[in-house]
Amino acid sequence: MNTHASLLFPLALLVASASGCSRPFDIKTAPGLVELQDQEPAYSYRAISPEGVAVAVKVIDLEENQGDLAFWARATSLRMHQLNGYALLGEGDLKSRNGVPGHELRFGHDESGKPYVYTLRVFLTHKGWPSNGSRLFLVESGGPREEVARYQHALDWMGGSLEVD
Amino acid sequence: MAKAEAPALAGAPAPPPPPSVVAAAPASPASPALLATNDVAASKSVPDSPHSATMLIYTANITMAVYQVEAALQGVETAARDAGGYLSARQDTSITVRVPRDHFDDAIARIEKLGDVTHRDIKAQDVTDEFVDLQARLKNAYVMRDRLTELLARAAVKEAIDIEKELGRVTEEIERMEGRMKLLRDQIAFSTITVSFTPLAPDRVRESSMLNAFPWLQSLGLGSLLDVH
Numbered sequence: 001m002n003t004h005a006s007l008l009f010p011l012a013l014l015v016a017s018a019s020g021c022s023r024p025f026d027i028k029t030a031p032g033l034v035e036l037q038d039q040e041p042a043y044s045y046r047a048i049s050p051e052g053v054a055v056a057v058k059v060i061d062l063e064e065n066q067g068d069l070a071f072w073a074r075a076t077s078l079r080m081h082q083l084n085g086y087a088l089l090g091e092g093d094l095k096s097r098n099g100v101p102g103h104e105l106r107f108g109h110d111e112s113g114k115p116y117v118y119t120l121r122v123f124l125t126h127k128g129w130p131s132n133g134s135r136l137f138l139v140e141s142g143g144p145r146e147e148v149a150r151y152q153h154a155l156d157w158m159g160g161s162l163e164v165d
Numbered sequence: 166m167a168k169a170e171a172p173a174l175a176g177a178p179a180p181p182p183p184p185s186v187v188a189a190a191p192a193s194p195a196s197p198a199l200l201a202t203n204d205v206a207a208s209k210s211v212p213d214s215p216h217s218a219t220m221l222i223y224t225a226n227i228t229m230a231v232y233q234v235e236a237a238l239q240g241v242e243t244a245a246r247d248a249g250g251y252l253s254a255r256q257d258t259s260i261t262v263r264v265p266r267d268h269f270d271d272a273i274a275r276i277e278k279l280g281d282v283t284h285r286d287i288k289a290q291d292v293t294d295e296f297v298d299l300q301a302r303l304k305n306a307y308v309m310r311d312r313l314t315e316l317l318a319r320a321a322v323k324e325a326i327d328i329e330k331e332l333g334r335v336t337e338e339i340e341r342m343e344g345r346m347k348l349l350r351d352q353i354a355f356s357t358i359t360v361s362f363t364p365l366a367p368d369r370v371r372e373s374s375m376l377n378a379f380p381w382l383q384s385l386g387l388g389s390l391l392d393v394h
Binding site: 036042048054060075076081084085088089107108109110111113118138140142143 | 280284363364379393
């Protein structure tokens with residue numbers, strides 16, 4: 001019995017881990033924002049401030065060979081800029097806290113006649129064995145331009161805390 | 166009437182400057198009153214005898230990203246005025262201005278700096294044939310009117326009724342052709358630039374079939390991000 005128990009305990013931990021109890025990323029919520037619960041399936045994580053500044057993470061599971069980081073950076077840029085009419089204010093490369101390369105797109109868009117800003121960070125990781133697929137992380141943040149400016153330090157801090165698996 | 170329309174230059178740079186053959190006398194730089202056409206300037210810019218000259222009507226439709234729209238609308242209007250043009254129409258998310266043809270390229274370049282251009286459509290419509298044809302028909306109509314007027318002066322009462330009827334028809338035809346020529350002159354002298362601040366039209370979105378393969382892309386943006394209901 002003791003032998004069985006010693007085998008079952010690590011197995012139980014493995015099952016618990018694979019059942020979605022843990023997210024394939026880690027992000028810290030900055031003071032001034034609160035994490036919203038039960039955001040699945042639209043978001044794996046979402047936090048908001050009282051003034052309407054929001055940060056969210058989407059995780060998309062991709063099959064094998066479904067595009068590299070450049071492809072998804074371009075696809076998301078095309079979607080937001082040319083189809084949704086968002087103004088591309090800037091873009092650049094960056095890395096997650098654990099060193100995964102990513103791409104950042106910064107947009108502006110009027111909502112009800114008022115200027116809003118929206119930032120999208122894209123990261124791509126490859127799943128380990130036995131899967132050959134990859135995982136796309138979309139980190140969105142945005143809100144009214146003036147409020148985002150007030151929260152910029154907190155948003156930068158949250159972005160800098162992101163680790164993706 | 167033969168009309169040659171240049172293909173849309175989506176995403177391409179502005180066309181070369183309009184040919185100078187038509188621009189014998191540039192439009193007056195003075196700004197006309199808002200929401201009014203400037204017939205005087207238009208007639209100055211287009212010669213009466215366009216033989217061998219190519220008469221082009223330039224139009225530009227520019228779509229810009231929806232950001233800081235109010236300021237951009239004002240900027241477009243100011244750019245048009247500075248170029249000697251005027252405001253033709255303005256709504257919440259679009260504006261149409263007219264600029265002297267010689268300032269078309271400069272105005273486009275200045276307007277495009279006001280925002281993030283997502284689509285550009287510039288056309289040059291050749292109306293030379295129509296203009297020359299109208300001019301010839303108008304000349305004949307004047308001759309006909311003068312002839313009928315002479316006949317009317319010498320006609321008996323019974324004949325006069327028929328001549329007056331024909332004179333009325335010719336006069337009406339002359340007014341219609343003069344109106345059309347006036348419109349063409351104005352359109353040639355002042356290029357039309359329309360700037361819209363809207364997402365791409367749904368039919369063009371459907372053309373982007375690549376993105377349809379990944380429907381989750383449609384959930385990106387402020388609409389979903391800030392909707393916490």
